[in-house]
Structure formats: C-alpha cells, structure tokens
Amino acid sequence: MNVHVEVAAALPAAAAAAAGALDARAKRVAEEAARHADAVDRAGRFPAEAVAALKAERLLGIQVPRSLGGEGASMSEIAELCAILGRACSAAAMVFAMHHIKLASLVTHGLDSAWHCTLMERIASEQLLIASSTTEAGIGGDLRNSLCAVEAEGDTFRLTKEASVISYGAQADLILATARRHKEAATSDQVLVALLSDQITLERTSVWDTLGMRGTCSDGFLLKAEGLPLAQVLQKPFAEIAAQSMLAASHLLWGSVWFGIASYAVDRARAFVQGEARKKPGQVPPGALRLAEAANALQAMKSTVVAGLARYEAAKGDPDALSAIGFSIMLNNVKTTVSAQAVDIVQRALSVVGIAGYKNGTPFSLGRQLRDVLSAPLMISNDRILSNTANLLLVQKGSGKLLSA
Numbered sequence: 364m365n366v367h368v369e370v371a372a373a374l375p376a377a378a379a380a381a382a383g384a385l386d387a388r389a390k391r392v393a394e395e396a397a398r399h400a401d402a403v404d405r406a407g408r409f410p411a412e413a414v415a416a417l418k419a420e421r422l423l424g425i426q427v428p429r430s431l432g433g434e435g436a437s438m439s440e441i442a443e444l445c446a447i448l449g450r451a452c453s454a455a456a457m458v459f460a461m462h463h464i465k466l467a468s469l470v471t472h473g474l475d476s477a478w479h480c481t482l483m484e485r486i487a488s489e490q491l492l493i494a495s496s497t498t499e500a501g502i503g504g505d506l507r508n509s510l511c512a513v514e515a516e517g518d519t520f521r522l523t524k525e526a527s528v529i530s531y532g533a534q535a536d537l538i539l540a541t542a543r544r545h546k547e548a549a550t551s552d553q554v555l556v557a558l559l560s561d562q563i564t565l566e567r568t569s570v571w572d573t574l575g576m577r578g579t580c581s582d583g584f585l586l587k588a589e590g591l592p593l594a595q596v597l598q599k600p601f602a603e604i605a606a607q608s609m610l611a612a613s614h615l616l617w618g619s620v621w622f623g624i625a626s627y628a629v630d631r632a633r634a635f636v637q638g639e640a641r642k643k644p645g646q647v648p649p650g651a652l653r654l655a656e657a658a659n660a661l662q663a664m665k666s667t668v669v670a671g672l673a674r675y676e677a678a679k680g681d682p683d684a685l686s687a688i689g690f691s692i693m694l695n696n697v698k699t700t701v702s703a704q705a706v707d708i709v710q711r712a713l714s715v716v717g718i719a720g721y722k723n724g725t726p727f728s729l730g731r732q733l734r735d736v737l738s739a740p741l742m743i744s745n746d747r748i749l750s751n752t753a754n755l756l757l758v759q760k761g762s763g764k765l766l767s768a
C-alpha cells in the first residue's frame with residue numbers, strides 16, 4: 364500500500380478522486396523533472412524545466428482556499444505530491460515542498476489580512492513561487508531567533524537581512540522572511556514578512572556549491588527592502604506561526620520528499636535483485652536479504668510520515684492542539700527519525716546494487732540520491748531539534764497509549 368492509498372482511505376470519495384487527479388498532474392511534472400535531474404545536479408542549476416511544469420500543471424496554487432482561486436488541497440495531498448517528485452528529482456521536490464511550507468503559513472495565518480488575501484489570489488492565478496528566509500548570519504538554523512528587525516517609518520518599513528541561505532532566492536517571486544518585530548524587540552519576538560521580488564534587492568554573498576541538493580540553488584544574500592507597506596507584515600507572532608503551521612508543514616513535507624528519494628532507491632535495489640534472480644533461476648540472490656531489510660526500513664519510515672500527517676490533519680484548525688507540547692515533540696521526532704532513516708535506506712539500497720549504483724549513468728545509479736539525502740539530518744540540524752525536544756520533555760507528561768496521543 365502506498366502513502367496515497369493509505370491517506371485516500373480516510374478521505375470521502377470526491378476528495379479521493381481529486382487527490383488522484385493531483386497525482387496525475389504531479390506524475391507529469393515528475394517525468395519532466397527526471398529528464399533533467401542529472402543535468403540540474405551536475406551544473407548545480409535551478410530545476411527550471413520542472414518548475415515550469417509545476418506552473419503549467421498549476422500545482423503552485425493548490426493549497427490556496429477555493430474562495431481565493433486555489434483548490435484547497437490538504438497537507439496529506441501535498442505530501443503525496445512531494446513523494447512523487449522526490450522519486451524523480453530531489454531538488455525540484457524540495458523546491459515544491461519549501462514553496463508549500465511557506466504557503467501553509469499564509470493560508471493558516473493570513474486570511475484575516477486583506478493584503479495577504481490578495482497575495483494568495485495572485486499566487487493561485489499567477490503561480491508565484493515562494494522562497495523562505497529564516498537562516499541568518501550569526502543565528503544559523505535557530506528558526507526562533509532573528510537579529511534583523513522591521514524598522515517602521517509611518518505606514519512603511521525597511522528591512523536588511525544577512526540571509527546566509529535562501530533556496531532559489533534568485534528565482535523566487537516572493538520571499539517570506541523572519542525578523543524581529545521592531546528595533547528594540549528581543550531576538551525571539553519575531554514576525555513573518557512577505558516581500559515580492561520586485562520590491563527588494565538581493566546581493567549574492569555566497570554560492571551554493573554543495574555535495575547534494577545542488578539544484579535548490581540555496582545561495583546566501585544580503586536582502587534589503589525599503590518603503591514597503593506595513594500591511595505586508597503578518598501581525599500574528601511568528602512563535603505562533605512556527606508552532607501552528609510552519610513546524611508541521613516543514614517536517615511533514617520534507618519527510619515526504621525524503622521518503623520519495625528512499626523509495627526510488629529501494630525500487631532500484633528491487634529491480635537489481637529481480638534481474639539477478641532471472642539470471643540464475645531457482646536461486647535467491649545474495650542481495651535479496653539486504654533488500655528485505657531496506658524494504659522493512661522503508662515501511663517504518665512511511666509509517667512515521669503517515670502517522671505524523673494523520674496527527675496533523677486531526678489537529679488542523681485547533682490552535683490549542685497544534686501548540687501542545689506533545690504535538691511539537693511528535694513533529695520533532697518525525698523529522699529526526701525519518702531524516703536518519705532516509706540516509707540509512709539509500710545506503711542499504713546502494714549496498715544491494717553495488718558498483719552499478721556507485722557508478723554514474725547506469726540504470727541503478729544512486730550517487731545523486733545518496734548525496735541529496737545526506738542533507739536531511741542537517742536541514743535544521745537534528746542535534747538542534749533533539750536539544751529542543753529535550754527541553755520540552757522536561758515538562759511533558761507521557762500518555763503511554765498506543766492509539767491516541
């Protein structure tokens with residue numbers, strides 16, 4: 364059973380049919396993404412063809428509510444699309460996931476702001492691509508602190524941010540950036556600001572020449588905005604936005620991309636072992652045992668992502684449930700668990716296919732997938748997340764129940 368079948372089983376028939384239609388659109392994008400994935404990786408270039416296909420299939424606006432011109436797609440439906448794309452091109456899948464993580468914050472927290480509603484209408488109609496700027500020089504991956512600040516002057520503001528990593532910053536139509544609420548605010552008193560690409564300047568300060576995820580083009584930039592309407596600042600504290608939408612969307616959609624990468628690797632290993640079995644009928648190839656272990660680990664990984672999605676869908680719309688300590692711990696655990704599992708699974712698959720996987724350009728090549736998936740434990744360091752969980756555990760009461768939280 365795949366993730367879609369499990370998630371679809373919980374959906375009414377009409378919603379399941381709509382999810383099927385989304386899958387078909389994502390599969391067409393995945394075919395285009397797969398055709399260019401090696402070239403994107405080699406050149407470390409933006410997956411332009413895949414993103415053009417995402418726009419042509421109108422998949423960038425699906426999360427926007429129907430009342431604003433979107434399709435009201437759920438997190439589970441978007442997760443399935445991340446997995447489909449992750450099998451084809453990790454970078455294109457991560458671009459799609461990061462776009463929808465940012466859109467989740469707008470959809471969850473922007474509906475009472477006329478400016479942000481108009482923005483969501485534009486995202487759906489013009490298929491605007493959204494990037495994220497949380498990481499900052501001097502702060503690193505500590506999402507819940509900022510040094511830069513919104514500096515208000517009457518009804519307008521200015522912002523200067525040393526953004527040390529913004530994936531596809533040069534290609535995005537819109538950047539959602541964290542900043543302190545005002546110049547005197549504490550580093551943890553943050554807001555989320557929407558910045559259109561034609562309203563800002565981006566001076567490149569570092570180039571993303573990395574081991575993997577090369578096509579995300581996550582360069583560093585000095586970001587400057589001046590004279591922008593204060594209406595572009597989401598009024599809700601970023602602490603609530605992070606807890607109620609961003610944390611869940613990040614860990615569940617990243618996890619779905621990594622599941623896509625891992626499931627592709629296991630499929631390659633299965634095809635390899637089946638080929639060996641056909642060569643020597645009557646004998647079980649030696650790699651079959653390792654394949655069984657990889658398939659076992661993949662199932663455990665899938666169960667973790669699917670259980671996280673189910674908990675999120677059940678809590679959605681209930682700010683208290685989404686802000687609960689147990690819910691944050693669950694999401695942190697999803698991230699640290701599946702990011703490590705994904706690396707382990709791709710390595711196991713590589714050990715099954717051997718040199719045919721280590722070499723580039725064979726039907727079993729897994730070098731790109733291994734390099735890409737190694738980013739998973741670093742993408743907000745697992746150590747940082749575990750130390751956050753450690754703090755939360757000091758005050759959490761365990762339930763010990765199997766079927767409920």
Ligand SMILES: Cc1cc2nc3c(=O)[nH]c(=O)nc-3n(C[C@H](O)[C@H](O)[C@H](O)COP(=O)(O)OP(=O)(O)OC[C@H]3O[C@@H](n4cnc5c(N)ncnc54)[C@H](O)[C@@H]3O)c2cc1C
Pocket residue numbers: 461494495496497498499502503504505528529530531576579581738741742743744745746747750751
């Ligand atoms: C593919 C990819 C795309 C990305 N895209 C974006 C993007 O679009 N926008 C964006 O803003 N950022 C982006 N990032 C950056 C990401 O969100 C993190 O900020 C970044 O991965 C953290 O970098 P760092 O390793 O320097 O970690 P830091 O958080 O700076 O930590 C450095 C080291 O210190 C250790 N450490 C730090 N704090 C603790 C702690 N409390 N407990 C234990 N150990 C600790 C960690 O183990 C880590 O190794 C991206 C990263 C990747 C890999």
